[in-house]
Amino acid sequence: MSQPELLSQDFELGFTYTRSTGPVVGRFLTDLRDRIIVGIKGSDGKVYVPPMEYDPVTAEELSEFVEVGQSGEVVSWCWVKEPRDSHPSAVPFAWALIKLDGADVPMVHVLRASAESEVSTGMRVTARWAEETRGFITDIDGFVAAGDES
Amino acid sequence: MSEEREMITGIEVPIYLKYHFTAGEATARFLSQVRQGKLVGQRCPSCNNVYLPPRGSCAACGVATTEEVEVADKCTVESFTIVYIPIPGNPIQPPYVIANLIPDGANISFIHLLSECDNDTVHRGQRVQAVWKPQEEWDYAMDNIRYFKPLDEPDVPSESIGKVPVTGWEV
DSSP: OOOOOEEEEEEEEEEEOEEEEEEHHHHHHHHHHHOOOOEOOOOTEESSOOOSBBBBBOOOOOOOEOOSSSSSEEEEEESSOOOTTTTSSSSSEEEEEEETTTOOEEEEEOOSSSGGGOOTTTTTTEEEEEESSOOSSSEEEEEEEEOOOO | OOOSSOOOEEEEEEEEEEEEOOOOHHHHHHHHHTTTTTTTEEEEETTEEESSSOOOOOOOTHHHOOOOEEESSSEEEEEEEOOOOOOOTTOSSEEEEEEEEEETOSSSSSEEEEEESOGGGGGGOOOEEEEEGGGGOSSSSSSGGEEEEEEOOOOOGGGGTOOTTTOOOOO
């Protein structure tokens, strides 16, 4: 049996999901479009951002939306040295857990910084909005060090 | 908040998985011969079953398969399903028939499209034959065969499906 040809090619598998957002996530995204960040108040009095549909303690439906601040504190972060095509940044950036002012839990989002050395736990950051908002999590283009948002 | 703008009720969140696929030895040999318009499987030295497409080994016996066997482009319907729901990106208009087909001379099935058929009368044991694309369009792909269409031959009885010799089905 002779040596076979070497055959290889690119192959893409796409799962073209659409997701119904419901009254809670839908409200969160609708408000993002208006450049507002909302959380939701749980039975323990904590404000959860992004808002969750059911109470983490009692499992009751939640509905008390609370607007939170657009600035907050970096609770934890991870620097991405070599972003891949599907990452939301072509240049190195950080995934960060950010506890927004008025929120009791941190939210994960993109933290843009020119170097890893400029990122630290506890640093203050502020949301920078996309030029055009459409009701999606990327309406927040990313967070930047407080004072750098313009 | 502006009251006049519509509430977001749904989002599109596609996930794309990007692969670079390299065919192994058995698949590469199979596709190279499909490009020549031939369906070539491999026979297991232990149980003598012929596999198409070949995987380079027999899953039942756990041994490597190397002997190549050309099979026919006439097949028997082992099972089938009628697809009514459109799949995004698939150019075939439903309803259409997808079938597990066992070629004459092979012992396991592969999946392909049935067409030029009456969907309501497609059945297990039905005889079908490949409709190939024009030779100048042949590539390293099973869609060198556009689809399979019914043959005017008697059905293969259930117990003989998967045991038809390469010379075809004789009643």
